[in-house]
């Protein structure tokens with residue numbers, strides 16, 4: 427029996443994500459939590475003829491505890507999204523507190539669950555979850571994941587467009603490593619399953635990299651004050667959760683980028699740290715998943731000089747973001 431939970435389930439991401447999880451036959455029980463509207467969302471979804479039994483809870487009557495008890499996988503899209511002109515870091519003040527409180531709930535009621543963090547800024551909220559779990563003596567770095575899948579999904583789509591084969595997007599695989607904000611998002615286009623045209627101009631190449639790094643801004647601008655990516659994020663979140671569920675059920679060899687603690691695989695981390703030339707506590711690299719969580723953190727492998735420069739540019743911001751998250755919890759407890 428597999429129980430999945432969505433915290434922030436009534437939101438722009440939460441609702442379509444819950445719909446996609448309800449459609450996943452690997453889930454037997456789907457519990458939804460938010461500070462508003464979950465009874466309605468849960469009742470609506472409960473009429474869909476798929477196996478998952480859906481329940482919805484609000485904070486009163488120990489709602490968070492009821493939601494989380496027995497959870498195997500917890501996805502967190504709770505928190506405020508960006509408006510035009512905002513960076514993901516601008517969200518920290520509000521979202522840090524929300525994520526800290528929800529992480530406390532998970533550490534208390536479902537300490538063994540896999541935690542999938544969508545709430546931004548991911549580079550800081552994942553360290554927050556880790557620190558809260560440490561405080562509760564239930565920290566297992568193999569089980570906490572920052573969801574960077576939307577960057578991967580965007581890279582597939584944009585590369586497929588650029589090579590003139592938009593229909594091939596589902597088959598295009600581009601590792602996107604680093605973190606999940608601006609310059610910390612590093613697409614390794616030289617490792618794309620579908621090579622770029624050899625005569626691509628430097629400008630077109632730079633524009634592609636920038637589009638992958640700042641694709642979220644395109645959506646924020648187009649929504650014009652009504653939020654950030656929700657539908658594409660729900661798709662990406664469901665993709666990642668689907669892979670986690672397959673790994674949980676024993677499938678081997680699933681490899682996907684995710685922002686994880688390097689403590690999850692010390693040997694892999696040592697190789698990666700050497701490549702990075704910097705000590706980072708968290709990083710998104712290709713990660714092999716297993717029934718216990720992270721099995722192996724893959725090295726970057728062969729990258730170009732240009733990609734090495736992007737990685738170098740990402741490190742200082744990542745370091746700051748990670749410290750911001752960690753310090754927040756250390757100062758609050």
Ligand code: NAI
Nearest residue numbers: 434436437438439460461504505506507544545546576659
């Ligand atoms: P939204 O405002 O539409 O939904 C957020 C939901 O969280 C609301 O329903 C709200 O009631 C709920 N919420 C607030 N405080 C809560 C609490 N303490 N407990 C439970 N639920 C709570 O926002 P949206 O668009 O769904 O975005 C959610 C988050 O996801 C934002 O932080 C956004 O920046 C992030 N995001 C992450 C992406 C990624 O690639 N990792 C991509 C896009 C957005």
